[in-house]
Amino acid sequence: MVEIQLADEVQLxxxxxxxxxxxxxxxxxGLASMNNRSxxxxxxxxxxxxxxxxxxxxxxxxxxxxxxxxxxxxxAQQLKxxxxxxxxxxxxxxxxxxxxxxxxxxxxVTTGVYSMxxxxxxxxxxxxxxxxxxxxxxxxxx
Numbered sequence: 001m002v003e004i005q006l007a008d009e010v011q012l013x014x015x016x017x018x019x020x021x022x023x024x025x026x027x028x029x030g031l032a033s034m035n036n037r038s039x040x041x042x043x044x045x046x047x048x049x050x051x052x053x054x055x056x057x058x059x060x061x062x063x064x065x066x067x068x069x070x071x072x073x074x075x076a077q078q079l080k081x082x083x084x085x086x087x088x089x090x091x092x093x094x095x096x097x098x099x100x101x102x103x104x105x106x107x108x109v110t111t112g113v114y115s116m117x118x119x120x121x122x123x124x125x126x127x128x129x130x131x132x133x134x135x136x137x138x139x140x141x142x
Contacts, residue, residue: 013091013111015132020052022108024139030055030075034065056119068073068095069102076102077086089131096122107136 022027029052033040037058044050055078057071064070076083088099091112096119099106108124109118109131119127126139 012049013109014130017047017049019131019136020049022030023054023140026141028054028077028079028081032057032071032075034059036060036072047138052136066092067097067101069098072098072102072104076104087125090124093122096124105139107139 012138019077020029031040031044031053034054035058037056037060040056040058043044044053044056048066055075057075057078059071062068062070072086073083076086079085079086083103086102086104088095088102088104088106089097089109090099090106091109091114093114096106096108098124107126108119108122108127110119110127110129111131116127116129126135128135
């Protein structure tokens with residue numbers, strides 16, 4: 001599968017492993033991706049972070065794409081957490097829209113193709129340049 005071959009070239013965002021380590025054992029962690037499950041599981045295993053997630057939902061679990069909130073709502077349901085208690089990390093305007101539509105808090109990260117100004121339009125609760133930003137810890141763990 002071409003996607004899996006290309007996945008070997010994917011780099012995790014700066015601070016991703018450290019943030020997952022910080023959250024481990026303190027909060028439930030889910031991954032909600034519009035990519036297919038085989039690619040996501042390959043990436044998680046390749047980066048030795050598969051065990052960091054309590055639930056992993058992928059495109060196969062939903063019938064609507066972002067900005068529809070379905071994938072986030074289903075992930076919260078699987079985690080047995082109310083949407084209002086969830087924090088979503090997103091790097092796309094569609095993801096921020098979906099998180100806000102789901103009634104979840106959202107941290108927008110400018111590591112994707114969207115600029116800070118483009119992400120601001122969607123009114124995330126916090127915007128950071130990387131997952132290693134010190135503003136994330138108190139926001140997520142409060």
